[in-house]
Amino acid sequence: MLSLHNVTGGYGRRTVLDDISLQVRAGETVAILGANTAGKTSLMRAILGLLPRCSGRIEFGSKDISSVPAHRRVEHGLACVPEGRHVFADMTVQDNLLLGGYHRRRQIEQRDIEDCFRLFPRLQERQLQKAGTLSGGEQQMVAIGRALMSRPAMLLLDEPSHGLAPLMVAEVHAAISEVNQRGISVLLVEQNVAAALKIVSRGYVLEAGRIAVAGTTAELASNDDIRRTYLGI
Incomplete structure (x- = not known):
């Protein structure tokens, strides 16, 4: 469905994503996890065509969309819920x-x-x-x-739980799970690792613009570094 192959990107001489490779298969819900400034939102922007790409390839479906303008990627089946919601008040x-x-x-x-x-x-x-x-x-x-x-064929969500009360986080995440059950693949950027691991099947942990850890929900939840750094266990 969505594949990134050795994607590096940034602004001018400043690299914010370094050699990123990941995959989201059809029907999956996958999380991008990490602390602030890890590069999570930059990764989302790269997928959407909003971050200058220095090298690498982005494929969606059977097509290489690396050079497709941002405003045309929605026509290929990508949709995004940005951080901060940005509704028209x-x-x-x-x-x-x-x-x-x-x-x-x-x-x-x-x-x-x-x-x-x-x-x-x-x-x-x-x-x-x-x-x-x-x-x-x-x-x-x-x-x-x-x-x-x-x-969309795939929904990208950037920090959907940010600033929400715990009960509302649960409600929003339940809706995301239902969206996935309707056949829409989901790529979820979250800082709330504990909540995210309840609704995804796999995840990637970013650190300083690179993928530090990747694995299934069970593998990530049992990783001592992740438990200590992100789950407080």
């Missing part, structure tokens, strides 16, 4: 959702909206409410729903 929930399908134009169907409301019932109750009046967790729901309106 003065627009209604419904209009925020409709914007997510902008590249489909007239192909948006009522069932797309209904699918979002089934995933997040409270958004149906607030569909005519301005997004800026919602709680942080509800805004995250809008951001996820907006991304799903493009009918």
Whole structure:
């Protein structure tokens, strides 16, 4: 589904990703873990075409998308929920959702909206409410729903639990699991390692722009360095 082969990228002479190789198979939920400044968001930006790539190759499906402009990658089936949500505060929930399908134009169907409301019932109750009046967790729901309106093959989420109360983190992560059960592959960037390991099958740990550890959920959870550094055990 998604493969990175020896990807190095950065800004000018500053390298922020160094020789990254990883894979997300169709139907998987995979986590990118690590501390602040580890390079997690930079990796997400590289996949989306927003970080200058110095070398390496990015493949999605059967296509090399390394040189595909960022604004065209959504047409290949990639959708992103950015860190900080970035909803349009003065627009209604419904209009925020409709914007997510902008590249489909007239192909948006009522069932797309209904699918979002089934995933997040409270958004149906607030569909005519301005997004800026919602709680942080509800805004995250809008951001996820907006991304799903493009009918992606893969959903990329950058720190979806950031700033949310524990109960809301559980609700958002449950929704991410349901998205995956609908057949959408998921690549999840998280600093909340304990929560992330509950919903993914595999993970990669970044340190200083390089992959330090990779493994299944069980392997990562039993790794002494990860338990000590990220889980406080």
